[in-house]
Amino acid sequence: KRANTDGGEVSYELYEFTDTEIIYVGQYSNATSSVDKIFRDDFKNTAKTLDEEVNQVILKTPIEVGNRWEYNHEHLEIYSEITDTGFFFETPLGKVEGIEVTTTTVNNEPPYEGKSQTYRYFGKDVGIVKETSLMGPGGPEIPTKLIGFEQDVPEEIPITIYALGMDKRSHNKKNSKLFLNTNDPMRMALEDALKETLSNDMHHLLTENVIINYMYIDNQDIVHVDLSKEFSDDMIAARDQESATLYGVIRTVLQLYNAKAVNLTVEGNSFQSSHIHIPKNKIIYPEDIPEFIQID
Numbered sequence: 001k002r003a004n005t006d007g008g009e010v011s012y013e014l015y016e017f018t019d020t021e022i023i024y025v026g027q028y029s030n031a032t033s034s035v036d037k038i039f040r041d042d043f044k045n046t047a048k049t050l051d052e053e054v055n056q057v058i059l060k061t062p063i064e065v066g067n068r069w070e071y072n073h074e075h076l077e078i079y080s081e082i083t084d085t086g087f088f089f090e091t092p093l094g095k096v097e098g099i100e101v102t103t104t105t106v107n108n109e110p111p112y113e114g115k116s117q118t119y120r121y122f123g124k125d126v127g128i129v130k131e132t133s134l135m136g137p138g139g140p141e142i143p144t145k146l147i148g149f150e151q152d153v154p155e156e157i158p159i160t161i162y163a164l165g166m167d168k169r170s171h172n173k174k175n176s177k178l179f180l181n182t183n184d185p186m187r188m189a190l191e192d193a194l195k196e197t198l199s200n201d202m203h204h205l206l207t208e209n210v211i212i213n214y215m216y217i218d219n220q221d222i223v224h225v226d227l228s229k230e231f232s233d234d235m236i237a238a239r240d241q242e243s244a245t246l247y248g249v250i251r252t253v254l255q256l257y258n259a260k261a262v263n264l265t266v267e268g269n270s271f272q273s274s275h276i277h278i279p280k281n282k283i284i285y286p287e288d289i290p291e292f293i294q295i296d
Contacts, residue, residue: 020061026053059101059122075109089121089129092149096123154179157186160255161193162248164203168241171248172202187215187225190256194249205248207234213267215253221260222283223253232266232273239275246276250284261285 014025056071058080068081084100103118114136123129123146131144157178162171178189194206209230217223235242250262261283264271271278278284 021057022059024054024056024058026055058103058120059099063099075107077106077108079104079106089123091123091126091129091146093123093126096126096129098123098129152181154181154184157189157256159190159193160252161205162251162255164205164244164248166201166203168203168237169244171244171251174202185215186256187212190215190253194252205245205252206231209234217257217259221257222263223257223259223261224263224265225249225253226265226268229267232271235273237274242273242276246271246278254286 013027016023016025054073056073056078057069060067060069060080063082063085065082065085068079071078071080080101080103082099083102085098087098087100088095089098099122101120101122103120105116105118107114107116116133116135118131118133120128121130126146126149129146133142133144135142157180159176159178161174161176163174164170165172176193178186178193180186180189191206191210191212195204195208195210197204207230209228211228211230213226213228215223215225235245237245246264250264253259253262263281263283264278265280266272268280270280
């Protein structure tokens with residue numbers, strides 16, 4: 001996660017690691033920093049798209065001065081090279097051994113022709129510690145610096161669960177937290193939370209067999225949540241109990257993301273239980289609950 005110096009924009013960046021490369025996949029930006037959005041979503045294997053998809057190698061073995069690689073995209077010619085190794089610099093973890101990678105970008109598109117350079121500094125067992133971009137001769141210098149590094153400290157995300165009452169027709173709100181480490185997706189933590197019986201007067205919203213296949217928020221502040229077929233298969237109950245379960249799940253997701261609406265599907269298709277049908281592309285807004293349901 002990156003924030004610029006004036007606090008205006010927060011960017012969430014996605015990297016992919018292999019045995020020989022570090023690949024910058026792309027980023028998702030939140031220009032409205034007054035609303036703290038959560039980007040603990042799966043970017044791969046869903047309909048989720050990045051604001052900027054790059055797939056550029058930023059570090060490649062062997063780690064030795066002179067190792068060079070290229071990345072070309074449309075009108076851009078990009079050359080990266082390891083230009084220094086074996087030096088040390090200070091980080092939030094103390095002094096670490098560093099590597100310098102110099103990337104030169106040549107833009108051949110009129111009227112933006114020109115050359116820029118980016119210097120990335122990687123710290124051993126830390127990652128990118130510092131990055132400086134020079135936007136052409138006489139152009140501005142854009143610095144980025146690591147200001148914090150935490151290990152074994154999960155991110156705490158508050159959540160209000162609209163759990164079922166023991167009659168399975170009413171709701172009891174339970175304030176709780178999700179604890180997520182690096183690369184822990186939100187959907188798995190939420191799945192566990194919705195399966196939990198929270199107290200003697202609260203009933204879980206999901207059965208043990210249900211899986212959240214994917215969950216993400218799009219650029220229109222709509223959360224897309226897709227559940228396994230067990231969500232509808234296991235919902236054998238009276239109409240008001242089915243309605244209460246759907247209400248609880250949707251309300252919980254809306255609150256968690258501070259979203260405008262939810263699109264709920266089962267295995268990528270419409271939801272269908274004994275009494276309720278929700279079309280595949282139905283966008284459910286808070287004011288639609290519980291009237292969004294089409295009763296068969």
